[in-house]
Structures are given as structure tokens and as C-alpha cells.
Amino acid sequence: MKRVLLGFVMAAGLATGFSGCTDLEPTLYSNLTNENAYSTESDVDAALVGLYADLNPYPGDAWKYYAGHFIMLTDYATDMGYSTAAGDPTKMSNMTYDANNMYFETNWQCMYQVISNANVLLQNIDAVDMDDTKREQVKAQAKFLRALCYRDLTDAWGPVPLITELVDPSTAKDMPLATVEEINNFMITDLQECINVLPETWTGQDLARATKGAAATLLGKIYLRSHDYTNAQTYIDMVLDLRDKGVYALESDFKNVWSENNKFNKEFIFCILHESGTNGGEISNHFGPSDHPDVPNRWQYYAVSIPFWRNYNDADPRKQFFYYDYTGVDARDDVSDYGFFYKMPDEGEVAPPNDTTKLLVNVATMKYTYDMVSEAYYDGRTISIFRLSDVILCKAEIENNLNGPSAALPYLNEIRARAGAPEYGSSAEFPVPASTEEMNQAILNERGWELVFEFQRRADLIRFGKYDETMNNYLQTLDMPSPPVISEKYHYFPYPLNDAQLNTYMNAANPDRIPQ
Numbered sequence: 001m002k003r004v005l006l007g008f009v010m011a012a013g014l015a016t017g018f019s020g021c022t023d024l025e026p027t028l029y030s031n032l033t034n035e036n037a038y039s040t041e042s043d044v045d046a047a048l049v050g051l052y053a054d055l056n057p058y059p060g061d062a063w064k065y066y067a068g069h070f071i072m073l074t075d076y077a078t079d080m081g082y083s084t085a086a087g088d089p090t091k092m093s094n095m096t097y098d099a100n101n102m103y104f105e106t107n108w109q110c111m112y113q114v115i116s117n118a119n120v121l122l123q124n125i126d127a128v129d130m131d132d133t134k135r136e137q138v139k140a141q142a143k144f145l146r147a148l149c150y151r152d153l154t155d156a157w158g159p160v161p162l163i164t165e166l167v168d169p170s171t172a173k174d175m176p177l178a179t180v181e182e183i184n185n186f187m188i189t190d191l192q193e194c195i196n197v198l199p200e201t202w203t204g205q206d207l208a209r210a211t212k213g214a215a216a217t218l219l220g221k222i223y224l225r226s227h228d229y230t231n232a233q234t235y236i237d238m239v240l241d242l243r244d245k246g247v248y249a250l251e252s253d254f255k256n257v258w259s260e261n262n263k264f265n266k267e268f269i270f271c272i273l274h275e276s277g278t279n280g281g282e283i284s285n286h287f288g289p290s291d292h293p294d295v296p297n298r299w300q301y302y303a304v305s306i307p308f309w310r311n312y313n314d315a316d317p318r319k320q321f322f323y324y325d326y327t328g329v330d331a332r333d334d335v336s337d338y339g340f341f342y343k344m345p346d347e348g349e350v351a352p353p354n355d356t357t358k359l360l361v362n363v364a365t366m367k368y369t370y371d372m373v374s375e376a377y378y379d380g381r382t383i384s385i386f387r388l389s390d391v392i393l394c395k396a397e398i399e400n401n402l403n404g405p406s407a408a409l410p411y412l413n414e415i416r417a418r419a420g421a422p423e424y425g426s427s428a429e430f431p432v433p434a435s436t437e438e439m440n441q442a443i444l445n446e447r448g449w450e451l452v453f454e455f456q457r458r459a460d461l462i463r464f465g466k467y468d469e470t471m472n473n474y475l476q477t478l479d480m481p482s483p484p485v486i487s488e489k490y491h492y493f494p495y496p497l498n499d500a501q502l503n504t505y506m507n508a509a510n511p512d513r514i515p516q
Contacts (some may be wrong), residue, residue: 038124041134047121048138051145052209053279054114056272056383062282065110066272066383066455071302072103073156073493074455078467079474080448081457082305082362089301095475095484099494099510107156108496111149112163118146119165140197143190144210144218148385150187151222154180155459158492161503162186177505184222191219195238200247207264207273213242214270217386224394225463233398239269239391248388254419254450255321257387259371260380269386280378287453289364291328291339296375303362304452306345307477311445316421318449321370322363332356365453389415389450396443405432405439412443415450440464462491484515 038044056067063069075081076092083089091097097104121142125135153160162178164186178186194215202209220235242248249266251257257267264273274281288298304322312319328339343352345359352359368381392411400408409432413423424442425432433439444464448457461467468486475483484490494513495506 038121038128041128041130044121044125044128044130044138047117048141051114051117051121051142052272054110054117055145055148055385056281057110057113058279058281062280062378063286064106066385067281067283068286068302069103069106069110070152070455071453073107073152074459075453075457076302077490077493078457078461079470080304080308080452082303082308083301084303084361085301093305094478094480095471095486095490096515097493098514099497099500104493105496105498108153108499111153114149115146115163118142119163123165136197137199140194140215141210144194144198144215147187147190147194148218150183151218154183155225156493157495159183159509173502174504177509184226187222188219191215191222195219195235200242200245208268208271210270213239213247214386216242217269217391220391220394224397225459227401227463229398229401232394233402236391236394236398239388240395243388250388250392250414250418252418254318254389255366255370257384258367258382260373260382261371263380263382267388268382268384269388269391271385271387272383274378274380274382276374276376276378276380280376280380281383282378283368283381283383284372284379285377287365287368289323289326289369291330291342292323292326293329295323295369295372296329297377298364298369300362300364302453303364305362305474306360307474308448308452309344309363310347312449313421316416316419316449318419318421321366323366324360324363367453384454387454389418390447390454390456393443393447393450396446397440400436400439400443404436405434408439408443409433412439412446415446419450421449441466467491489513490515 038047055065056062057064058067071081072089072092076083076089077095077097081093083093088097088101088103091101092103122139125139128135150160150162159177159179160183161175162183163175167175194210195212198210198212198215200212202211216235216238220232220239223229223232223235239248247266248269251262251265251267256262257265264271272281274283284295285297285299286301287303288295288300290298290300292298309319309322324342324344327341330339331337332340338356341357343357343359344363349359368379368383372379374380392414396408396411399411409424413425416423422430424430433442441464444460444466447460451457458467461470467490468488471486471490472483475486489512492513494500494510495503500506500510
């Protein structure tokens with residue numbers, strides 16, 4: 001069913017977000033039509049499963065969107081992510097990207113693929129004979145996933161085509177761009193419906209489906225993005241009320257959130273579950289350490305910058321939740337039976353102390369390789385999209401901006417206490433932030449340390465008004481002869497080149513979005 005739907009919607013060209021093709025004539029992939037593809041409830045079930053799978057396409061593309069590529073839009077192009085891979089990854093790391101960067105194209109395609117398939121499902125489900133309660137829950141899930149993708153699109157690109165139904169390919173080429181406000185209003189309406197329909201929890205094989213808490217989290221974060229703290233509070237409090245009912249809870253040990261033996265726990269509000277050998281992903285390969293004896297055969301393709309890692313306080317246990325200062329398992333040469341020592345460089349250290357040592361240029365997080373059950377290529381790791389610690393820090397941000405630092409402090413310290421980090425107010429070294437501005441900076445810092453590589457950093461920096469300052473300071477630490485000067489024009493990425501060539505509105509906007 002999923003293949004049929006993709007074949008059908010791909011014909012819509014730009015309207016479905018698929019780029020790289022200038023021929024907008026439909027291509028026939030199957031003799032199934034929009035009318036006969038949805039005949040039974042089992043068809044609907046299959047389409048919904050496929051819709052969730054589109055968040056991290058599999059098989060064959062288990063590194064796209066939330067399975068890996070999305071990190072380049074959310075945590076790279078910030079002070080957090082730093083890649084040693086040449087080409088497009090490096091260009092995202094040092095802000096020298098252009099519209100032809102593959103991460104723009106693949107993420108755009110994947111987001112609109114979810115939107116397109118959600119639209120197909122929503123347009124056809126009412127004609128299917130099935131239980132009305134289940135029908136409404138399926139529709140709510142499709143609307144939630146569509147809203148998630150529109151949130152991601154507008155975080156990255158701002159105004160984009162707002163497509164809510166199937167579109168004639170002949171009308172797609174110059175589709176106008178909806179404003180962020182228009183898309184916000186659309187998402188808000190859908191998500192308010194979702195909250196009223198979705199259950200608090202699912203069971204069995206449906207554990208990771210969208211819930212009332214997931215919809216409330218997304219809606220609260222959409223309001224927070226607009227600095228509408230009053231409305232954000234309504235929905236973030238709704239999630240915290242679910243915590244009070246026992247639906248959600250923080251793990252007592254932050255490391256246990258990431259254990260493969262604990263792959264679904266009450267801290268997760270919305271996540272992607274994998275099982276090695278059935279629907280495994282590749283996230284541990286991309287995020288795991290290079291040449292590590294305990295986590296073999298990983299690539300460290302996505303890794304945290306050394307300057308960001310150094311910002312952790314030494315008394316914060318989360319600083320140790322990275323792979324560094326270890327001896328590799330691979331022999332260093334043809335005559336040796338031991339590996340290199342991979343060292344975290346000291347401040348100012350640029351040359352290794354001996355020929356058996358390599359200085360790290362970035363550092364791999366343990367989040368996607370901690371407590372591994374299987375070393376299979378396709379892993380069984382959980383990918384977190386929303387979790388409770390994020391919501392608690394959203395609550396701190398809301399309280400600080402509505403009621404001041406003292407109202408925010410308990411929520412900020414709750415996350416630090418769980419991590420084992422010194423709480424603000426515990427000593428002279430960690431004074432309580434005295435002003436709203438100081439508390440906002442403390443919350444922003446905490447979000448970085450707690451939510452590293454969880455698709456948050458770039459949106460956080462922009463929302464807090466700290467993107468330009470943080471990035472300009474960070475780029476000065478890199479070995480670049482003339483680092484770009486970051487300004488407001490960098491707050492949205494250029495539209496993917498192939499798609500922009502098919503849309504005059506995007507094409508006209510791109511010159512102001514491409515680094516000079």
C-alpha cells in the first residue's frame with residue numbers, strides 16, 4: 001500500500017515536494033487509482049503504518065529525515081554539530097552551504113512525502129467502511145504527522161507551500177508560499193482537534209503512535225516559537241498534568257533514557273521505535289564513535305563540536321556521556337597489534353604528543369549507542385522526537401518570561417538534579433540567575449546540554465534571539481581564513497535548488513538566503 005501511495009503522489013512534482021525532476025507529467029507506477037487503493041480498513045491501517053515509517057524512510061534510506069539527515073538542519077549550522085566529512089556536511093558545519101546542499105533537498109523531499117501521504121489518507125478515509133472512533137483517531141494521527149512536518153519545514157525555511165489536499169500537477173509549478181503565520185494557524189486548528197481525539201497512551205505494537213500528549217507538546221512548542229507564552233503554557237501544562245497522572249515520568253538516571261534495554265520508557269512523549277532485523281535503523285552507525293572497542297564498526301559521521309563539549313561544567317555527568325580518551329581496536333599499522341589512542345585535546349593543543357595518539361576534532365555522543373543489545377548494522381535504537389525533559393525546560397522558559405526567574409528555577413533545577421549536575425543556588429559557583437535575561441540564557445544553555453542531538457539547537461538559538469551572537473563567536477574558533485558573518489538572513493535556509501527552479505517564489509527568495 002505504501003508503494004502504491006508513493007507512486008501516485010510522486011506524480012504531483014513540486015506539490016509533493018519531490019525535487020530533481022523538471023517534467024511535471026504524471027508517471028504511472030501502478031494500475032491502482034486513488035479510488036480503488038482505499039477499499040478496506042486494512043488498506044487504511046497499511047497506509048497509516050507507512051505514514052509513520054516515512055519519518056525515517058526504510059528500507060534502503062534508513063538515514064534520512066529523523067533517522068539522521070534532519071540533524072544537519074537542526075543541530076548542524078549551529079555551534080553543536082561538527083563534521084569532518086568533506087563536502088556538504090562540512091558546509092553545514094561552517095555555514096558555507098548553498099542551495100544545492102543535499103541535506104536541504106532530502107529533508108524537503110521527506111517532509112513533503114509525509115504531507116502528501118497524509119493528504120491522500122485524509123482525502124480517502126471517509127469513504128472506507130470502518131468504526132467511526134477508529135476513523136477519527138487515524139485522521140488525528142495523520143494530521144499530527146502532517147503538522148510535525150510543517151513545523152519542521154517552517155523552522156528551516158519559513159514560508160513554504162501549504163498543501164492540504166491532492167494538487168493537480170499543472171498547478172504546482174508556481175504555488176505561492178504561505179506565511180509562517182498562516183501555516184501556524186493551520187497547524188493550531190489541526191492539533192486542537194488531535195488533542196480532543198487522540199488517546200493518552202497506546203498499547204502493544206502501537207506504543208509509539210501519536211498521543212494527546214504528543215499533540216499538546218507540538219502545539220505548545222508552536223506557540224512558544226511565536227513567543228506566545230500564555231497559549232504555550234496552556235498546552236505545556238497539559239503535558240505536565242499527564243505526568244501528574246503517571247503517563248509520563250523522568251528516568252531517575254539520564255543515561256537510562258538511552259539504554260537499548262529500556263527503549264520505550266515514560267520519558268518519551270513521541271519517538272520512533274526500531275527493532276534490529278525487522279525495521280532497524282542506522283542511527284547508531286552514524287552517531288557512534290569511530291574505532292571504539294566497546295562500540296565497533298561505527299562511523300562518527302555526526303558528532304559534537306569540541307567547543308560545545310567544553311561548555312559543559314566538569315561537575316556535570318553529562319559531559320562524560322561522550323566517547324573520548326580511549327584506545328581504538330583497529331591496529332594502527334601493518335606491524336602493530338594495538339590501536340591509536342584517541343585523545344580529547346587540551347585547550348590550545350594542536351599536535352598529538354606522540355605517533356600513537358590522535359587528537360579528536362569532534363566527539364561522538366553516547367545517546368544512540370549506550371547499553372547496546374545488538375551490534376547489527378540495522379540497529380534497534382529509539383529516536384526521540386519529544387520527551388519530558390524538553391517539556392519541563394519549555395515550562396521553565398514560559399514561567400521565566402511570564403513570571404520571572406524565581407518561577408522558572410524549580411523546573412530548570414529539576415533537569416539539572418536528575419542529571420546530577422550542580423543546581424543553581426547550590427553554591428557561589430552556581431548562583432541563581434537574577435534577571436529574566438540571565439535566566440533565559442541559563443535555560444538555553446541547559447537545553448543544549450540536555451537535548452544534544454535531539455533536533456532542537458538551531459530553533460532554540462533563533463527563538464531565544466541568540467543565533468547570530470552564538471554562531472559568530474563559534475565560527476571564530478574554527479580554522480577558517482574568513483568565516484562568514486552570521487545575520488538574520490541566515491535564519492532560514494535557501495530552498496532546495498531543484499525545487500526552487502520549479503517555483504518562481506522560492507527562486508526569487510533564494511539570493512537573500514545563500515551565504516555570500
